[in-house]
Amino acid sequence: MSSSSVVSRTSRITGTRLSVGHAEDLGLDPDDGLEWVTLCDAHDTLVYSENKTQALRVNGPDFCDDCRTSARRRKATIISRTSKETGLPVTVASVASLGVEPTGGKRWLVSCDEHDTYAYTRTKQRALTTSTVEFCQQCRDLASQSPQ
Numbered sequence: 001m002s003s004s005s006v007v008s009r010t011s012r013i014t015g016t017r018l019s020v021g022h023a024e025d026l027g028l029d030p031d032d033g034l035e036w037v038t039l040c041d042a043h044d045t046l047v048y049s050e051n052k053t054q055a056l057r058v059n060g061p062d063f064c065d066d067c068r069t070s071a072r073r074r075k076a077t078i079i080s081r082t083s084k085e086t087g088l089p090v091t092v093a094s095v096a097s098l099g100v101e102p103t104g105g106k107r108w109l110v111s112c113d114e115h116d117t118y119a120y121t122r123t124k125q126r127a128l129t130t131s132t133v134e135f136c137q138q139c140r141d142l143a144s145q146s147p148q
């Protein structure tokens with residue numbers, strides 16, 4: 001009995017659906033030892049990763065030209081950075097790029113990609129300086145565990 005490893009998620013950045021799974025479960029051959037695949041369902045493009053964590057982190061615009069183009073068309077501003085406190089990837093994006101209406105004038109979003117948590121801010125500057133520990137409980141736990 002084999003259980004499929006394939007999971008679906010919706011990229012917050014582009015709104016497109018991504019499938020993540022083991023190459024075998026997606027009917028693909030591993031690529032040079034890379035056995036995990038992120039698939040853009042909308043554009044039929046894919047990228048290989050070393051492990052599931054990495055495959056889950058990949059966003060459409062990271063590997064899919066069509067996703068990149070549609071993000072640009074939506075005047076997307078997407079900035080990737082790494083959290084000082086936890087070393088985990090953080091994504092800052094303008095709400096416009098997500099295709100949703102600003103909430104209470106808050107036009108920017110900071111997201112913790114690892115834990116799938118996010119917060120809205122009013123300005124880009126604020127979004128860029130917001131630490132994930134301010135809104136992500138799991139990041140807070142991580143930061144308090146690791147020695148400075």
Ligand SMILES: [Zn+2]
Nearest residue numbers: 040043064067
């Ligand atoms: Zn795509």
Ligand SMILES: [Zn+2]
Nearest residue numbers: 112115136139
């Ligand atoms: Zn987090």
